[in-house]
Amino acid sequence: xxxxxxxxxxxxxxxxxxxxxxxxxxxxxxxxxxxxxxxxxxxxxxxxxxxxxxxxxxxxxxxxxxxxxxxxxxxxxxxxxxxxxxxxxxxxxxxxxxxxxxxxxxxxxxxxxxxxxxxxxxxxxxxxxxxxxxxxxxxxxxxxxxxxxxxxxxxxxxxxxxxxxxxxxxxxxxxxxxxxxxxxxxxxxxxxxxxxxxxxxxxxxxxxxxxxxxxxxxxxxxxxxxxxxxxxxxxx
Amino acid sequence: xxxxxxxxxxxxxxxxxxxxxxxxxxxxxxxxxxxxxxxxxxxxxxxxxxxxxxxxxxxxxxxxxxxxxxxxxxxxxxxxxxxxxxxxxxxxxxxxxxxxxxxxxxxxxxxxxxxxxxxxxxxxxxxxxxxxxxxxxxxxxxxxxxxxxxxxxxxxxxxxxxxxxxxxxxxxxxxxxxxxxxxxxxxxxxxxxxxxxxxxxxxxxxxxxxxxxxxxxxxxxxxxxxxxxxxxxxxx
DNA sequence: AAAGATTTAGACCATATGGTTTAGAAAAAG
DNA sequence: CTTTTTCTAAACCATATGGTCTAAATCTTT
Numbered sequence: 001x002x003x004x005x006x007x008x009x010x011x012x013x014x015x016x017x018x019x020x021x022x023x024x025x026x027x028x029x030x031x032x033x034x035x036x037x038x039x040x041x042x043x044x045x046x047x048x049x050x051x052x053x054x055x056x057x058x059x060x061x062x063x064x065x066x067x068x069x070x071x072x073x074x075x076x077x078x079x080x081x082x083x084x085x086x087x088x089x090x091x092x093x094x095x096x097x098x099x100x101x102x103x104x105x106x107x108x109x110x111x112x113x114x115x116x117x118x119x120x121x122x123x124x125x126x127x128x129x130x131x132x133x134x135x136x137x138x139x140x141x142x143x144x145x146x147x148x149x150x151x152x153x154x155x156x157x158x159x160x161x162x163x164x165x166x167x168x169x170x171x172x173x174x175x176x177x178x179x180x181x182x183x184x185x186x187x188x189x190x191x192x193x194x195x196x197x198x199x200x201x202x203x204x205x206x207x208x209x210x211x212x213x214x215x216x217x218x219x220x221x222x223x224x225x226x227x228x229x230x231x232x233x234x235x236x
Numbered sequence: 237x238x239x240x241x242x243x244x245x246x247x248x249x250x251x252x253x254x255x256x257x258x259x260x261x262x263x264x265x266x267x268x269x270x271x272x273x274x275x276x277x278x279x280x281x282x283x284x285x286x287x288x289x290x291x292x293x294x295x296x297x298x299x300x301x302x303x304x305x306x307x308x309x310x311x312x313x314x315x316x317x318x319x320x321x322x323x324x325x326x327x328x329x330x331x332x333x334x335x336x337x338x339x340x341x342x343x344x345x346x347x348x349x350x351x352x353x354x355x356x357x358x359x360x361x362x363x364x365x366x367x368x369x370x371x372x373x374x375x376x377x378x379x380x381x382x383x384x385x386x387x388x389x390x391x392x393x394x395x396x397x398x399x400x401x402x403x404x405x406x407x408x409x410x411x412x413x414x415x416x417x418x419x420x421x422x423x424x425x426x427x428x429x430x431x432x433x434x435x436x437x438x439x440x441x442x443x444x445x446x447x448x449x450x451x452x453x454x455x456x457x458x459x460x461x462x463x464x465x466x467x468x469x470x471x472x
Numbered sequence: 473a474a475a476g477a478t479t480t481a482g483a484c485c486a487t488a489t490g491g492t493t494t495a496g497a498a499a500a501a502g
Numbered sequence: 503c504t505t506t507t508t509c510t511a512a513a514c515c516a517t518a519t520g521g522t523c524t525a526a527a528t529c530t531t532t
Contacts, residue, residue: 132379139375143368150340181452196481215451216417433510
């Protein structure tokens, strides 16, 4: 029966906005200009959450700037419930930090209230279809923020300044095991060398990293990109 | 002289692709269908880098899948030079991991070779204008990957499972200092308590976190969100 | 082939760390 | 106003860790 006639089920929507004017404006817009079904509206995050549990909508339009419980916390809570609700965040302005945090905690889309109504409908359409949608303008802001945070975090030290680059291969292996909380005895066993050899390596590592104990060496390693070819940190 | 006639300087481009067919195809396309100026081409990353240093183009189109030095490493190196070159990554398929890594290290755009030529021109246009451009389809892939990695990292432990939540205030203070690589003696001085008291706290911490040494305690703390209300990690 | 770096490993010693128990004072919870 | 928890601190001991020096075998580089 594939590729046959598909009766596309109307996506059910809940709209959340503390401003009643906005709320009803958006509601009308959706009811008039789209096929979606606004099953409920809420003017506070806490009410919204109970409504979501009750109606199990496909889509939630969530205003971020609300007093009391703010929209971001609400999104995080709803995502934690894991009901499969797809949340589109809504704000008045394109603060990249807000965009970043919303997307981070699981929003499937983000639109500005100032955007054309067609854009809102399109966004809902895309998100209802399982995609994640960010308008090009917001996407651009997001990525600038994203890259900036990476740059700051990663380029703390140049290659010459990063003392990790002076370690030999074997020293790296030893340090790697230390960053897993393994004792010297354990390291010796894993690397098939004697414990005294491990101690020699460790002492060399200390000198090269200019630290005086295991914990500091591990912290230096973690803070300066050791193993960061797989694991990536971003600071926000 | 603002808002006067602006002679928009043609953006200068260098194209990098190990496949010569592709390379000349793209070159012709750009020369015929756009205003951009292809100042050079390269079939390897290392050649590309010297050409970039020489010509200082505004835009670089960089193929990711190349033998020898791969495109991602090349992008990272070029970004490190900090010449203000804006790099657009180019691949045959939409691997979200590749997209994520490319954007992470600073690519200003990402397009597929299979995309329409108009799309390529548009991307260059946007990136040359200072924006970051990801076609909606790739952007969607990116965000799925992005959110998945956050979800995995953040929802490792529930509040009850996270042993850090069983620590007392004083124990948290001690652990905090340990995560800074401070010795027991140092902790004692900072908290104005005796060293034996520190040891008592530390032993209690070990029991609560189910570890047997300082390094493991520090690693547990760092891996399980101690101090993570400000810093956010994502694992890839 | 020679020089240098890396990896291995021992001796020796000092001290920091970890394990266990006991216990009083202070604070919080009931 | 008890009871419980937290914070403080000591004694005691075993062992892991760290500092320094020496040195041979192996691998790299010139």
